[in-house]
Every structure is written in C-alpha cells, then in structure tokens.
Amino acid sequence: MEKSVVRVENLSHRYNVQWAIRDINFEIDQRGVVGLLGSNGAGKSTTMNIICGVLKQTQGEVYVDGINFRENPVEAKRNIGFLPQKPPLYMDFTVDEYLTYCADLRMVDKMDVKKAVDEAKARCGISHFSSRLVRNLSGGYQQRVGIAQAIVHNPKFVVLDEPTNGLDPNQIVEVRHLIKEIAEERSVLLSTHILSEVQATCEEIKMIEQGQLVFSGTLDQFDNYIQPNTIMVTLANPPAEASLIWEGVSNVERVTDHRFRLRYDGCRETARRVAEQSVNRGWGLEELVVEKSSMDEVFAKLSGKANGEGKR
Numbered sequence: 001m002e003k004s005v006v007r008v009e010n011l012s013h014r015y016n017v018q019w020a021i022r023d024i025n026f027e028i029d030q031r032g033v034v035g036l037l038g039s040n041g042a043g044k045s046t047t048m049n050i051i052c053g054v055l056k057q058t059q060g061e062v063y064v065d066g067i068n069f070r071e072n073p074v075e076a077k078r079n080i081g082f083l084p085q086k087p088p089l090y091m092d093f094t095v096d097e098y099l100t101y102c103a104d105l106r107m108v109d110k111m112d113v114k115k116a117v118d119e120a121k122a123r124c125g126i127s128h129f130s131s132r133l134v135r136n137l138s139g140g141y142q143q144r145v146g147i148a149q150a151i152v153h154n155p156k157f158v159v160l161d162e163p164t165n166g167l168d169p170n171q172i173v174e175v176r177h178l179i180k181e182i183a184e185e186r187s188v189l190l191s192t193h194i195l196s197e198v199q200a201t202c203e204e205i206k207m208i209e210q211g212q213l214v215f216s217g218t219l220d221q222f223d224n225y226i227q228p229n230t231i232m233v234t235l236a237n238p239p240a241e242a243s244l245i246w247e248g249v250s251n252v253e254r255v256t257d258h259r260f261r262l263r264y265d266g267c268r269e270t271a272r273r274v275a276e277q278s279v280n281r282g283w284g285l286e287e288l289v290v291e292k293s294s295m296d297e298v299f300a301k302l303s304g305k306a307n308g309e310g311k312r
C-alpha cells in the first residue's frame, strides 16, 4: 500500500502562453488536514482542479491512491471528494434527495445508497434535517451538506476550497471541527486565504506562489521558517545595558525599565545562556521570550521569494 494518497509529479499547466503552474511535485499522506496556501492567482485552484480531475494538465502526472489520473480517470475519481468554493447545492431538493442524487452520481452501488447517505448525514451532524429543503438551512448547515456530498462515496481524499468562506464565527468553529473529524479517517486538502484557519486546522502546509511550490512541510516548520533573532527578556534587577552584550548577542534595546530586546545570532545556545547569566548574576529573571515571526511574516517572505526569483 502507498504511504501517500496523492502523488503529484512534475505538474505543469498553461491556459494560454503563460504557465499557470510549473513543475510542481508533492505527496499527501493518508490522514490529516493539509493546508494549501498562496496569494491570489498563485495557482491553487489550477492545482486543485487538476487533482480533482476537473482540468486536464498540460504536463506531469497525478496519482490518487496509486492510480494514474491520465490512464484511469474514472477509477481515480472514485477516491476523491470535492467541495468547490461555491457549493454545488440544489436549493429545491431536500437534504435526503440531494445526497441521494450525489451518491448516484458518485456511482455508489444502488443497494448501498441509503446507508451511504445516512452515514454522511450522521458524520456531518445533519440527520435531523433530512427532509428539510436545502434553501431553508442556515449557511453553516448548507456548508455541512456541501461537505456531506464530498464524502458520501467514502473517498480516501477530500478537497475543500475555502470551506468557511461567508460563515459567522460560531459556524466557522463548527465547520473547522467537522473538517478535523473527517480527516481522522481520510486525507483532506484545504485551500484557504486565512492563516488563522491553517493554524487551527492543518498539520501540514503546501504553499504555491507564482505557479511554483515554495513550501512543503509541517505547521511547525512553517512557523519556524524564519529563524528567530530577537529575545525579549524581563529582569527585576537589570544591570546596565552593556552588561547584557556577550557572545552571540549583537545589540540590546531597552524597551522599558525592566524589559530588554536582545538581537542575537539565532543560536539556541544563546537563549539558554541569557537565562543562565540572569540567574547566576541575580538579575531576577521574570520572563524570557524568543520572538518568532508571525505566520503573516512567513507568508510574506515566501511570497516575496517567489516574486524575487521571477517565476513562470
């Protein structure tokens, strides 16, 4: 069995003369939520549409559960669920009618359709709305119906394009929770512009900029992409600023009477040494924070990197 559920190899696509995405390679694990990040026009939708079989790539290969999309698209699609940015809901259907229709489209065996619909409804917490018209559901519940149609055929891989767009804060929390739950038994690729959403939901991140993959790694690796180089230290009995400069520390800024920002060489040892010295010399260490960059700063740096290299 393959370790990854999706494998993308040298994927490139152009709509006209310009490449929309160029030479993208990555794999997606069997479980968990992967965030797909990128600025507007970076190439996220193009990549997602190709992986979901909505768009045929110009070059490269996509394997879903080991099946090559080019060679066997129908089989590959059996393993994929897709919730586009605008959910494909039929407002005049009841929830049951709609999900039954989706199960048919997804070629669920006739004998298994009712069970599949019941399971998808239970999973998404909409069983009590079975007979309600989709149009009469709130935005949050309509989105749950959208997610239910994406998992009704029990796919191994689900793609959700900005699934919390337009929801109120409570609905956002609920839908995020649901996404995490469905990712316990399958893999979910989540496209979003909202960095706090990635932080709240994803374990892995792929970032595309200017049509190229500029980052692929864990949330922790993304957080630590820019090496921290300042330490904020709070001392009850601080010495003169000059005493705080020693090996590894290049500059000291006095923020308040008791707080200092030390610019350092990024070496972990330096932070440890600051703590040791503060204790040994009786400076009354109250707080020591290694100041990491925010996700926005990492995002901006990665976007800038792509722009600077003149991609496409």
Ligand SMILES: Nc1ncnc2c1ncn2[C@@H]1O[C@H](COP(=O)(O)OP(=O)(O)OP(=O)(O)O)[C@@H](O)[C@H]1O
Pocket: 015, 016, 020, 038, 039, 040, 041, 042, 043, 044, 045, 046, 047
């Ligand atoms: N149908 C199309 N015909 C021509 N060019 C297109 C088409 N769709 C997308 N593009 C171009 O391909 C590039 C990548 O677009 P894509 O929609 O994949 O980006 P995106 O990251 O999904 O952006 P957004 O976040 O704004 O949806 C852009 O330059 C876009 O203008």
